[in-house]
Amino acid sequence: MTLTSIQDSGGTANGGDDTASISVASTVTMVGVNDEPTLTANASNPTFTEGGAAASLFNGTSISTIETGQNVSGLTLTVTNVINGGSEVLNIDGTSIALSQGTNGATVGNGFSYTVVVVGNTATVSLSGGSISAASAQSLVDSISYQNNSNTPDTSNRVVTLTSIQDSGGTANGGDNTASLAIASTVTVVSNNDAPTLSANANNPNFVEDGSAVNVFNGTTVSTVEAGQNITGLTLTITNITNISQEIINIDGASILLVNGASGSTTINGLSYAVTFSGSTATVVLTGGSLTTAQTQTLVDGITYQNNSQSPNTTSRVVTLKQITDDGGTANGGSDTKNISVVSTVSVTSVNDVPTAMSLSNADLNLSSTTGIVGSLSTTDADIGDTHTYALVSGVGGDHNGLFVVENNVIKAANTANLSGGVYTIRVQAIDRAGGTYERSFTITVTDDASLNYTQQNGNNIGADSPRVNNEPIGTGEPSFEPDNPLLPEPPTVNVVLPREAIAVNNVIDANQRTYNTTLSHIVTSTQVAPPLTFSPTYNFYTAIGRGFGVSSSTPFASPTDFGTPPGFNQDIGPANTDSNDVNNQGDEEPANSGTPGDSDTPDSSRDDASANDTTFRPNFTEQLQLANNANQKQALLAALLGTPLNEQSQESEQVIDLKNDHKKVS
Structure with missing residues (x-):
């Protein structure tokens, strides 16, 4: 910096000079200083x-x-x-x-x-x-x-x-x-409410059929976050519910049945519960509680699963804690519900249940049965879908096992030929797929309906209109027999005896035909002469249980000459009760010259009792009988005939025609 002039106050009047030029120099150094921002x-x-x-x-x-x-x-x-x-x-x-x-x-x-x-x-x-x-x-x-x-x-x-x-x-x-x-x-x-928190360890237990309920979780920790709040609700799901009405989740002292719509209250803390389903997944919602965090922890650790089914599905059940709620509310954007996912898998093991009962659909057998089937066996078993096999086993009530067999689940006679009417006991064992067994005895009633009985119903013209009197031949003009007139002579009694073997099964020619043969073995009369006999009978065959079948002779025959020559008659003179000695000779053919009825009409004067005048005539011929034209009767009769061999103790049936009372009876 330079001073270049100086001026005074004298002015410049009159040529004055008030300014002087000077040259005085000074140098200034400038230093900058920072200012605060x-x-x-x-x-x-x-x-x-x-x-x-x-x-x-x-x-x-x-x-x-x-x-x-x-x-x-x-x-x-x-x-x-x-x-x-x-x-x-x-x-x-x-x-x-x-x-x-x-x-x-x-x-x-x-x-x-x-x-x-x-x-x-x-x-x-x-x-x-x-x-x-x-x-x-x-x-x-x-x-x-x-x-x-x-x-x-x-x-x-x-x-x-x-x-x-x-x-x-x-x-x-x-x-x-x-x-x-x-x-x-x-x-x-x-501040606002924070959702509660829950953590737990999964037990992943195994439930065994018929065993105790299993705990699902342990080590549970619950927090409401804000002090002084309580837990009001809990939600969990259980998958693969297949044994409806048998699966249970035990919570807070209540056994909650896992079926759609189940509801109620828990025992300990009074929580309301409701069960809903989606597919096979059950959702259990607990609400309305006011539990401390400690009580809630105890509740969760106490949750157990059980399955009361006797054939539980063995698919694992997955139990998941899904949600927990406290009473803090949702003001100011708060949240009182926390979505969680704590999973425990329950494996399920089934145990075989042995059968508990067995039944037989029918316990009666008729010997006329062509199949020998008594009935079908069925078994009661708690395991749904279990299958069973059957066997005859020794033990109480197995006295007649050898006479019967089991085919699949069917009881049959081993051979109806070995059975007669009566009561039999067998012992049967049911075996399930796992080897579990159940045994019991059954009583089988066998009815002998295979043997046929028969009676002659009509066509009996054996001289009733012209009876013999005093063993004399019937003559022209003799009075007719009137049953209600005591003055007229009574007709003779005629017994027609047909041997049982004559209608045995082996005499049935063809099951598809309606004919079979029977042999008239002998005629017993109360006279000693062969009766004039026109014999064109109709028979009714019936079984021991009363089923009837009509049959008739194919061709009537007259007598005595129509009996055939030979053999004609073989006359036995004597009481009718001596016929038992002649039965063994029934059907024996006589020589052609065995005689005519007249050759044997000599009374036996040595007998002084009433039966001394009875005479047995044995014609040797075979009569063919036809079944009535009815398919159902035919089948039933043939079934009876084919059912079982005849009892050897019942070799003949005797038909009695009592002309005096005009009725027939079988002895």
């Missing part, structure tokens, strides 16, 4: 709601370093009422800085170093070592946010204050690089 911002004064998004604190920030070319290198702020410790966070420059003593690190966005110092309930966060433009620093401040990760945040307001900003100008020559600030934003903290 400036920062202004608007406080957002936000509300932070528990569980919600972080709350932005500032907006509209403006920063200047004053001197050009400088950058922002640091920032300091404080947070009051930090009660939830490390759960409270300031999000700065892309980094969540926990407000707990000693927290330090570097921000993600611009690499600021940060440290946290907590004194009392006030946390101071210091950022340093950065180098960002004022514009970048403005964005950084506008993005600062507060959040509280506590499930039970203290609801005191947090005051977040920007307390200083620093630039890179330094403090040389008395400069100032740090400006003190007091820009505060107040955060209102609102």
Whole structure:
């Protein structure tokens, strides 16, 4: 700097000179000093709601370093009422800085170093070592946010204050690089209900049929998060429910039947329960409770599964705890229900159940049966779908096992030829697929309906209209017999005896034909002369149980000459009760010259009793009989004939025609 002139006050009048030129020079040295940066911002004064998004604190920030070319290198702020410790966070420059003593690190966005110092309930966060433009620093401040990760945040307001900003100008020559600030934003903290939590260990048990119920979970831990709350509900599912009305989940003292629509209340804590189904999955919902966390833990650890089926499906059941609810409500966006997934798999083992009963569909057998089938066996077994085989076994009631056989589940006579009418006992064993057995005896009643009895019904013209009197030949003009006229002579009694072997099975020519042969073996009369006999009978055959079948002779025959020559008659003179000695000779043919009826009509005068006049005539001929033209009768009679050999003790049946009373009877 140079002084070049100086002027006084004398003026220049009269040629005066008031200015003098000078040249006095001085040099000044200029030294610059840094100015502190400036920062202004608007406080957002936000509300932070528990569980919600972080709350932005500032907006509209403006920063200047004053001197050009400088950058922002640091920032300091404080947070009051930090009660939830490390759960409270300031999000700065892309980094969540926990407000707990000693927290330090570097921000993600611009690499600021940060440290946290907590004194009392006030946390101071210091950022340093950065180098960002004022514009970048403005964005950084506008993005600062507060959040509280506590499930039970203290609801005191947090005051977040920007307390200083620093630039890179330094403090040389008395400069100032740090400006003190007091820009505060107040955060209102609102808490809400947190859903309860539950954790448990899976027992993954094995349930054995007929065994005790099995525990599904253990080591359960339950929390309502907020103190003073209670558990109100629990939901669980059970898959693969196939034994409907037999599967049970035991909860809180109640045995809950896993059927759609089941409902009720538990015994211990009075929870209401309801069961619904989707496919084979049962959902059990418990509501209306007020259990402490300890009570809830006990409840879950006490859950058991059981299956009362005697043939349980062995597919594993998967029991899953799905949801838990507390009484905290949902105000302010809170949640009182937590979706969970705690799984325990129950394997199911079935055990064979032995049969418990056995029955026979029929216990009667007629010897006329062509199959010999008595009845079918069936078994009561708790195992659904089990199959059984059967065998005759020795033991009580097995006296007649040898006379019967078991084919599949059918009891049959081994050979009906070995049976006669009576009562038989057998012992049968039922065996299931797993080898379980059940035994019992059965009583079988056998009816001998194979032997045929028969009576002559009509066609008996044996001289009733012209009976013999005093052994004299019937003459012309003799009075006719009148049963109600005591003055007229009585007709003789004629017994027609047919041997049982004559209608035995071996005389049936063809089961498809309706004919078979029978032999008239002998005729017993009360006279000693052969009666004039026109014999064209119709027989009714019937079984021992009363089924009747009509048959008739194919060709009538007259007598005595129509009996045939030879053999004609073989006359036995004597009492009718001597016929038993003649039975063995029934059917024996006589020589052609064996005589005529007249040759043997000599009375036996040596007999003085009434039977001395009875005479047996033995015609040797065979009469063919036809079954009535009825298919059902035919089949039934043939079945009876084919059913069993005849009893040797019943070799003949004697037909008695009593002409005096005009009726027939069988002896």
